[in-house]
Amino acid sequence: MFARNAVRTLTQTRQFSSSSARGINVTVLGAGGGIGQPLSLLLKLDPHVKNLNLYDIRGAPGVAADVSHIDAASEVKGFAADKLDEALDGAEVIVVPAGVPRKPGMTRDDLFATNASVLRDLATTAARVAPKANLLIITNPVNSLVPIASRVYEKAGVYDPRRIFGVSTLDVVRATRFLAGLTGTDPADTPVTVVGGHSGDTIVPLFSQSPSAKAILGDKEKYEALVHRVQFGGDEVVQAKAGAGSATLSMAYAGAKFANALFRGISGEKGVITPSFVRSNLYEAQGVEYIASNIELGANGVEKIHPIGPITAREEELLQVAITGLKQNIEKGYKFIE
Ligand SMILES: NC(=O)C1=CN([C@@H]2O[C@H](COP(=O)(O)OP(=O)(O)OC[C@H]3O[C@@H](n4cnc5c(N)ncnc54)[C@H](O)[C@@H]3O)[C@@H](O)[C@H]2O)C=CC1
Numbered sequence: 001m002f003a004r005n006a007v008r009t010l011t012q013t014r015q016f017s018s019s020s021a022r023g024i025n026v027t028v029l030g031a032g033g034g035i036g037q038p039l040s041l042l043l044k045l046d047p048h049v050k051n052l053n054l055y056d057i058r059g060a061p062g063v064a065a066d067v068s069h070i071d072a073a074s075e076v077k078g079f080a081a082d083k084l085d086e087a088l089d090g091a092e093v094i095v096v097p098a099g100v101p102r103k104p105g106m107t108r109d110d111l112f113a114t115n116a117s118v119l120r121d122l123a124t125t126a127a128r129v130a131p132k133a134n135l136l137i138i139t140n141p142v143n144s145l146v147p148i149a150s151r152v153y154e155k156a157g158v159y160d161p162r163r164i165f166g167v168s169t170l171d172v173v174r175a176t177r178f179l180a181g182l183t184g185t186d187p188a189d190t191p192v193t194v195v196g197g198h199s200g201d202t203i204v205p206l207f208s209q210s211p212s213a214k215a216i217l218g219d220k221e222k223y224e225a226l227v228h229r230v231q232f233g234g235d236e237v238v239q240a241k242a243g244a245g246s247a248t249l250s251m252a253y254a255g256a257k258f259a260n261a262l263f264r265g266i267s268g269e270k271g272v273i274t275p276s277f278v279r280s281n282l283y284e285a286q287g288v289e290y291i292a293s294n295i296e297l298g299a300n301g302v303e304k305i306h307p308i309g310p311i312t313a314r315e316e317e318l319l320q321v322a323i324t325g326l327k328q329n330i331e332k333g334y335k336f337i338e
Pocket residue numbers: 029030031032033034035036055056057058097098099100101102111115118122137138139140141142167168169170171198245246247248251
């Protein structure tokens with residue numbers, strides 16, 4: 001009796017929604033890591049996924065053997081270091097958490113020296129083997145690595161700006177959770193849009209667009225503390241892990257959540273809207289070619305970039321600070337690739 005109920009409950013409360021599931025081929029690059037392992041687990045549970053290829057320079061076949069025993073429909077395969085082409089063959093969505101994480105005292109930009117080459121090399125192969133796949137970049141610094149990947153695809157003659165995403169969903173998840181913690185509401189009822197980039201003061205939560213944040217907006221001290229916590233939430237985890245890395249579980253959740261939104265868009269669901277760091281003309285006039293804002297996802301990736309919408313004078317100030325930081329981060333990426 002208990003077992004039957006438990007099984008039914010598990011099936012009925014699938015983690016991610018699937019109004020229109022169709023089989024999608026997904027490859028994870030960096031699947032053996034702190035994010036890669038739980039992310040692979042969550043992708044295995046997503047009913048949109050048909051084939052799940054797990055690649056890493058270390059340990060992917062083991063992770064794949066483990067995840068493949070889970071009783072979900074998708075087929076899981078593991079690929080060792082010298083099998084990158086095979087891992088990418090036929091991919092429609094590529095999720096990349098490959099690279100080094102921060103230790104206390106480091107900024108995300110300090111990861112550039114190592115991760116820029118990792119991303120450039122993986123993107124070069126992805127552009128050759130699966131040029132039409134959607135590329136979801138989790139690796140930091142996102143603000144610089146999305147421009148690098150874009151240039152790699154441009155040089156390969158296969159650039160489609162609608163298909164390269166910087167995953168900034170963890171900022172949305174944090175803003176939503178932290179606000180709900182203050183207001184006592186269910187996070188599901190208090191979504192927050194976060195725009196800008198993914199590091200420190202380039203992260204701009206738009207609490208004025210969340211009705212439940214009204215009381216917080218009126219309390220300057222509380223509001224500023226909340227904004228700061230969203231902008232530097234990553235540091236909180238890095239410090240608490242004390243040298244053992246940065247956010248992995250919440251990031252795996254955020255990565256799987258964004259991937260699920262993309263899967264739904266690809267599968268034909270209308271009105272799937274969430275923030276992501278993408279090529280955008282919203283602030284091009286100010287010299288910024290990439291920025292996170294709400295985007296609508298569809299068959300070809302980014303179907304529509306939504307405007308920032310009405311914001312407060314303080315949010316406009318935060319956005320201008322973000323734009324200054326983003327310009328430098330993007331320029332650094334471009335310089336590296338040239
Ligand atoms: N976008 C976001 O919101 C977030 C991004 N991150 C970033 O995600 C990245 C990964 O973090 P963790 O999983 O904690 O690190 P980790 O060190 O636990 O795992 C990274 C994995 O990447 C693999 N790897 C390294 N070079 C590779 C290559 N050339 N090809 C394939 N795999 C390769 C490693 O073998 C390792 O298994 C870091 O750069 C981190 O800063 C972390 C949290 C949030």
